[in-house]
Amino acid sequence: MRDMNPVKATVRTAALAGNPNAGKTSLFNLLTGTRQQVGNWPGVTVEKKEGWCRDLPDCQVIDLPGIYSLAARSPEERIAVTYLLEHPPEAVLNVVDASNLERHLYFTSQILEMGLPTLVVLNMVDVAAARGRSIDVQRLEECLGVPVVPTAAHRGEGKERLIQQMGARPPVPRFTLPLPQKWEQAVEAVTAVLEMEKENLPFAVSRRWIAAMWLEGNPAIIDIIRPRLSPAAATRLDRLRELYSEAPEEIRRARYEWAARTAAEVTRAATAEKGPRDTSGPVHAAGGSRARWDWSDRLDDILLHRYAGIPIFLAVMALLFEATFNWLGTPLSDFLDGWFSGTLTKAVEEILVAAGSPPWFTALMTEGVIGGVGAVLVFVPQIAVLFFGLSFLEDSGYMARAAVLMDRVMRAAGLGGRSFIPMVLGFGCNVPAIMATRTLEDPRTRLISILVIPFMSCSARLSVYALLVPAFFGQWQGQIVFLLYLTGVLMGAVTARWLGKSLGTGESLFLMELPPYHLPTFKNLALHTWDKVKGFVRKAGTIIFSVSVLLWFLGHFSWRGEVPISESFLASLGGWIAPLFDPMGFGSWQAGVALLTGFLAKELVVATMGIAYGAGDAENSLAALLHAAFTPATALAFLFFVLLYTPCLSTVAMIKRETGSWKWAGFSVVYSASVAWIVAWAVYQVARRML
Amino acid sequence: MRLSDCPIGSKARIANLSIPDSGHRHRLMDLGWLPGTEVTVVRRAPFGDPIIVRLRGFQMGIRFKDAQYVEMDDTCRLEAESARHVELEPPESRP
Structure with a gap:
């Protein structure tokens, strides 16, 4: 493990970003081991998990809160978005769950559009493989325009390549979310206004990303950007948002369409080549949902049982x-x-x-x-x-x-x-x-x-x-x-x-993801x-x-x-x-x-x-x-x-x-x-x- | 037909999200709930609420109250009727 050539550190701060349940914490533990500490987020005195990478000298790894979207509504999401905007790390490590690619790529599209140096960590490839799906990494790299490193962080697999890619400074993505013409025009109109205001917006992130977030109605971004704008520009941007009032829905739809298309493309290609490594027999990757009723569902039959669920808890x-x-x-x-x-x-x-x-x-x-x-x-x-x-x-x-x-x-x-x-x-x-x-x-x-x-x-x-x-x-x-x-x-x-x-x-919305059960590793628990x-x-x-x-x-x-x-x-x-x-x-x-x-x-x-x-x-x-x-x-x-x-x-x-x-x-x-x-x-x- | 009325085991596509709060609507969309998305009702928690569904390859709990705002296409009504005949699923208590 340690016998590879010492890599010259070019990245000094790397932030782990991704959905909850993507295995971010496992990856953080894998990279830093016990060299972890709790710091404060800049500006706000709020706990921040950071650590020093064991294999890259002077590389600090920051564990951002797990979030589903950069359209920040909860305080946790605001912390992540504000951090990326105001104190951009030298590399963003976007952690993606290979067994749940579509939804995770939705977030990836938001990260890539930001235009910060990015590396995609395709985690849990072993889980995906067990479900009869393998992912064409090369094809995914072509789609995303950034390096993709497959890992199984909880087993410690894929670390060497990740370290290598971190050592070679990750590229700035040139990613543009394909949008229907009307919405493309909307984003361009907002970008043009932001372009004129660029002295007021000293951010490393791409203006197109800010424009998309503005139109999507991202409260954190609006709160940060709006006070910096000249009154005329603020009025113009507000008017554009009113004019394109369907944008929050339509841009989100375009994102998911892209994510679904990309996920299907990279998954299908691989299945055709290799076939599943599943022990449960026939190919059912794209097939009926019944076939995917796995042991996690069977466990839920008991643990979420209508009568027994609460007593068991x-x-x-x-x-x-x-x-x-x-x-x-x-x-x-x-x-x-x-x-x-x-x-x-x-x-x-x-x-x-x-x-x-x-x-x-x-x-x-x-x-x-x-x-x-x-x-x-x-x-x-x-x-x-x-x-x-x-x-x-x-x-x-x-x-x-x-x-x-x-x-x-x-x-x-x-x-x-x-x-x-x-x-x-x-x-x-x-x-x-x-x-x-x-x-x-x-x-x-x-x-x-x-x-x-x-x-x-x-x-x-x-x-x-x-x-x-x-x-x-x-x-x-x-x-x-x-x-x-x-x-x-x-x-x-x-x-x-x-x-x-x-x-x-307030009226709150209750949405709770139920990730498949998995046996935690002793190392992470310890x-x-x-x-x-x-x-x-x-x-x-x-x-x-x-x-x-x-x-x-x-x-x-x-x-x-x-x-x-x-x-x-x-x-x-x-x-x-x-x-x-x-x-x-x-x-x-x-x-x-x-x-x-x-x-x-x-x-x-x-x-x-x-x-x-x-x-x-x-x-x-x-x-x-x-x-x-x-x-x-x-x-x-x-x-x-x-x-x-x-x-x-x-x-x-x-x-x-x-x-x-x-x-x-x-x-x-x-x-x-x-x-x-x-x-x-x-x-x-x-x-x-x-x- | 609303998601809250779909029986366990039924599968249908989202027709419309009529949830009044735009912030909540956007949150649902961020998590993959879009018109056209296929949703399977997997089970219900004790007391019949929240409802656990599968969409885009993952499972998620949503409250009965919020599921009332998720309008589904007609497939789940058809499945509901055939389920009543064949008894594929255990009988559901009406909430």
């Missing part, structure tokens, strides 16, 4: 949480916990004592750092299992089915199936979940989804449940955790309905999981580490110098807020301070309790110490409070960023804190009579 979710808590995550966590509080603490203590460290420093290291950071790091296995499962559901194609299954249910809450995927991702971490709402077109539906996501219990809150639930509710562990998740979902539904009623939601776990570990190493050290000092000192913890700064800080929680029965300074630091990051609740209750060695495990501080009723109230209260600082910042206003971030903080207080109080009142 609930069972899948239950299975995921069962695996996270009972089968894999918790045993591994317990093992890590034992190692941290036993072996590691003892070893660190011995080394420090041998090195002549003063007792206070030894205590800081064992109680503060290992007690705080360790209490958080033990949840890495659970978080890894959860994210691995969620990635599996997403990559396999099941998540799209779940969105279809849940559409009716979500509509009862005033949302729709599209909002469902961000909600499920919220169980992992609220921050990327809020970002995932960018696929939603309707701004008010998006706003409501953003405000509801914090009620989806994220994996950081899981650390609190994993600590308290086994300690107090031995035989009912699973049920209590399920009840917590369910309460979060219900609060989300109630909130969505209420907000939907008071804000109103990379995705690693990405998330890395973020969690980094948080443990930075914010949680520093807060733990700070808390340890606050816990050992007051104005009078070194004091017992109950008289420390920490105790007075917690004591100041504790009365708020008296009605719920956990008005202790330790709980108060844990909830305060939990606002910085929910993992800190556990870390703070570790320090505040003075855990840190095997005999005084935190769980044992908690028994002295909580009753089952107060523990339950505390759990509900942690579930619902104020989103963590990163989430609040993300809400501000994505809604564009502090008003909604502030609303979220106040609203969720009030809801948490009321629910926890009610839970305590019921629980103390029952438990």
